[in-house]
Amino acid sequence: MRGLISFLRQCVSTPLNIAISLAICLWLGLNLAELTRWAIIDAVWSGASPQACAGVDAACWLFIKERFGQILYGTYPREELWRVVLCGIAGLGLLVVFSLPWRRGKLLAVLATLIVFPVFAGIMLRGGIFGLTVVPTTRWGGMLLTVVIAAWTIATTLPLGLAVALARRSKLPVVAAFAACYIDLMRGLPLVGILFIAIVLFPLFVPPGMDIDALVRTLIAFALFNAANMAEVIRGGIQAVPRGQYEAAMALGLRHWQAMALTIIPQAVRAAMPGIVNVSVAIIKETTIVLIAGMFDFLGVLHSGLIDPAWIIGDQVRETAYFFAGVVFFVVCFGLSRYSARIERKLDVGRQ
Amino acid sequence: MKPPPPPSLLTRMRLTEPHSFLVQVGLIAAVAIFVAFIVANLSANLERLNIAVGFGFLQRTAGFDIAQSLIPYPPSATYLRAFLAAFANTVLLAVVSISAATVLGLFIALARMSTNPLLSLVALGYIEAVRNIPLLLQLFFWYFSVLGPLPLPRQSFDLFGLVFLNKRGLSLPAPVAGPGFSVFLFVAAAALLAAWFLFRRARLNRIRSGRSSIALLATAIACIAVPLLHVLLGSPVSWEIPELRGLNLAGGVVVIPEFVAMAIGMTVYGSAFIAELIRGGVMTVGKGQTEAGMALGLSRARIYSKIIIPQVFRAIVPPLTGQYITLLKNSSLAAAIGYPDLMLIVAGTTLNQTGQPVEVMAIAMASYLLLNVLISLGGNVVNKRMQLVER
Numbered sequence: 001m002r003g004l005i006s007f008l009r010q011c012v013s014t015p016l017n018i019a020i021s022l023a024i025c026l027w028l029g030l031n032l033a034e035l036t037r038w039a040i041i042d043a044v045w046s047g048a049s050p051q052a053c054a055g056v057d058a059a060c061w062l063f064i065k066e067r068f069g070q071i072l073y074g075t076y077p078r079e080e081l082w083r084v085v086l087c088g089i090a091g092l093g094l095l096v097v098f099s100l101p102w103r104r105g106k107l108l109a110v111l112a113t114l115i116v117f118p119v120f121a122g123i124m125l126r127g128g129i130f131g132l133t134v135v136p137t138t139r140w141g142g143m144l145l146t147v148v149i150a151a152w153t154i155a156t157t158l159p160l161g162l163a164v165a166l167a168r169r170s171k172l173p174v175v176a177a178f179a180a181c182y183i184d185l186m187r188g189l190p191l192v193g194i195l196f197i198a199i200v201l202f203p204l205f206v207p208p209g210m211d212i213d214a215l216v217r218t219l220i221a222f223a224l225f226n227a228a229n230m231a232e233v234i235r236g237g238i239q240a241v242p243r244g245q246y247e248a249a250m251a252l253g254l255r256h257w258q259a260m261a262l263t264i265i266p267q268a269v270r271a272a273m274p275g276i277v278n279v280s281v282a283i284i285k286e287t288t289i290v291l292i293a294g295m296f297d298f299l300g301v302l303h304s305g306l307i308d309p310a311w312i313i314g315d316q317v318r319e320t321a322y323f324f325a326g327v328v329f330f331v332v333c334f335g336l337s338r339y340s341a342r343i344e345r346k347l348d349v350g351r352q
Numbered sequence: 353m354k355p356p357p358p359p360s361l362l363t364r365m366r367l368t369e370p371h372s373f374l375v376q377v378g379l380i381a382a383v384a385i386f387v388a389f390i391v392a393n394l395s396a397n398l399e400r401l402n403i404a405v406g407f408g409f410l411q412r413t414a415g416f417d418i419a420q421s422l423i424p425y426p427p428s429a430t431y432l433r434a435f436l437a438a439f440a441n442t443v444l445l446a447v448v449s450i451s452a453a454t455v456l457g458l459f460i461a462l463a464r465m466s467t468n469p470l471l472s473l474v475a476l477g478y479i480e481a482v483r484n485i486p487l488l489l490q491l492f493f494w495y496f497s498v499l500g501p502l503p504l505p506r507q508s509f510d511l512f513g514l515v516f517l518n519k520r521g522l523s524l525p526a527p528v529a530g531p532g533f534s535v536f537l538f539v540a541a542a543a544l545l546a547a548w549f550l551f552r553r554a555r556l557n558r559i560r561s562g563r564s565s566i567a568l569l570a571t572a573i574a575c576i577a578v579p580l581l582h583v584l585l586g587s588p589v590s591w592e593i594p595e596l597r598g599l600n601l602a603g604g605v606v607v608i609p610e611f612v613a614m615a616i617g618m619t620v621y622g623s624a625f626i627a628e629l630i631r632g633g634v635m636t637v638g639k640g641q642t643e644a645g646m647a648l649g650l651s652r653a654r655i656y657s658k659i660i661i662p663q664v665f666r667a668i669v670p671p672l673t674g675q676y677i678t679l680l681k682n683s684s685l686a687a688a689i690g691y692p693d694l695m696l697i698v699a700g701t702t703l704n705q706t707g708q709p710v711e712v713m714a715i716a717m718a719s720y721l722l723l724n725v726l727i728s729l730g731g732n733v734v735n736k737r738m739q740l741v742e743r
Contacts (some may be wrong), residue, residue, distance in 0.1 A: 021468060200709045288486040330485055
């Protein structure tokens with residue numbers, strides 16, 4: 001309450017501030033009113049056909065409703081959807097279990113899950129064994145594809161980035177030089193270019209006759225590209241750990257790798273947490289680029305749905321699709337950074 | 353006492369210890385085997401698929417058109433010329449959006465640090481909204497939702513009858529060289545040189561005597577202002593203003609809508625990140641600095657220009673360079689909305705037509721690396737000049 005009062009008092013502290021505050025209030029009020037009208041009051045929520053939206057100058061939520069299945073799964077066969085749902089429930093369940101406050105063996109459990117879960121999800125989604133019908137990756141799409149790429153990339157870049165960061169900091173000049181070259185090269189190239197290489201050149205790099213799935217190539221490109229960014233962030237974290245920590249670990253009789261694994265890396269990862277979250281948010285936003293490589297992720301399905309002749313009835317459909325995509329990305333990315341900021345504050349309090 | 357001899361190369365490379373030797377030589381061998389494996393596969397595949405090798409295609413006629421080119425691009429242009437045109441387009445887009453994003457980012461940062469909490473909140477909302485929505489989606493929005501529904505040339509939006517915006521793009525007044533232009537250029541260059549000397553002289557004078565010499569500064573400014581006014585008033589350069597002829601606008605420079613959408617999208621996206629960098633830089637300058645300046649009796653303007661801003665600059669130049677590189681790399685998303693940049697023309701059209709992916713991708717990637725190196729070199733030079741000179 002007191003905060004609110006001092007906030008309002010600050011808004012009117014000088015004549016100039018009064019003028020600015022008034023102008024902003026007016027501008028915000030008008031825009032919020034228009035947004036409410038566009039997105040809620042005048043919006044079309046249901047209807048028999050796309051024609052229900054024709055001529056209405058407001059959001060066409062009917063478009064999202066009609067395409068919701070595609071937005072979630074792309075063209076994944078409807079009769080096999082239970083497999084996607086099962087993976088989703090398993091993934092969410094694991095996330096919930098790991099965010100509960102328990103400690104014993106949690107690290108091991110997390111590591112085991114990081115290896116077991118992708119295998120499980122890969123088998124479930126693609127099929128081909130245990131009597132599951134094969135669903136080629138070209139039929140994966142929508143939110144499913146976005147989540148697969150984002151989750152895979154974040155999960156692989158953490159260990160890869162850590163390895164590259166340690167190599168970059170290595171006392172062995174050859175190792176450090178290779179790591180530095182890798183980081184500079186990957187950070188100097190645009191992701192679109194790396195993706196092009198994965199799509200066009202990669203098949204020429206493998207022995208003749210070896211055919212690697214386009215999605216797998218994309219996943220490799222994402223992992224290699226982002227590992228360099230992650231490595232730089234983690235390197236910053238390692239540098240933030242005082243030298244004395246390593247020396248203390250040595251004095252306690254730990255070996256080099258024990259000191260690294262038990263003393264330096266945990267503190268480095270904690271120090272690098274804001275950067276790690278930033279890279280993760282960037283990865284989630286980057287997944288949209290697969291559209292250029294001809295895959296239809298969450299944004300791709302929405303965007304390509306706009307050229308459906310049945311839905312060419314005015315700009316409001318396009319605006320609705322972009323608005324919806326923007327809100328979803330904002331909620332996920334902003335939510336992630338807020339959540340991590342809260343965790344950080346909690347950790348900080350614990351240390352004091 | 354003699355200094356110890358410098359360590360030999362073997363010691364410095366840590367090849368004398370058995371463990372380090374094994375690890376490092378093993379790593380080199382592994383990388384060499386990996387590269388050899390890829391090269392062997394590549395040559396086998398190229399032969400098997402009958403793909404031509406070499407850069408000879410650069411001299412062949414490209415046969416496709418480029419919607420916007422800064423260099424002459426006739427129908428008979430070669431692939432090399434197409435590459436140069438695309439390279440120039442990428443550089444143009446990067447330069448325009450990096451400069452605009454920096455200026456806009458500065459204003460957003462000022463709004464964020466305003467004493468008016470409401471204004472600060474609005475700036476925060478802008479920053480968070482822009483940073484948490486994918487750039488590709490923002491580009492789609494600017495290109496398809498904002499520029500797409502623009503009117504035809506007949507109903508263009510115009511600004512003072514000089515600048516026109518419509519479906520076909522942005523029409524700007526174009527400078528046309530009149531008679532005596534080369535003489536003018538010569539004189540203007542001489543005037544600029546004179547202005548530089550006068551500024552230097554004025555600065556040296558001030559350092560020596562502690563007083564600024566108004567006369568010198570005024571002459572210097574006049575040396576710049578007179579040629580500038582001359583150009584703006586239309587001589588010997590005249591301005592060709594776009595005008596409606598029939599169904600279309602004629603004259604002036606037309607900027608294609610793809611460029612406009614890319615430039616706006618990248619400017620907005622970059623400005624949010626740059627605003628946060630600038631704010632972070634200002635935060636690093638302690639309050640004591642301002643107080644010390646006040647204790648010395650300096651005016652507010654002096655405190656900012658001589659104490660705060662130089663320190664902010666020093667703190668933000670390295671991250672700002674990184675942000676510029678990111679923006680340059682982001683310009684490759686132009687392929688998604690069809691702006692003819694390096695990615696679209698080289699990695700797209702040229703690759704499809706020549707069918708030589710290795711050479712074409714090598715050219716495209718080397719170009720991006722080159723531009724990145726240029727930006728970081730520039731950043732390093734500025735950074736060096738900004739560094740504290742310590743005793």
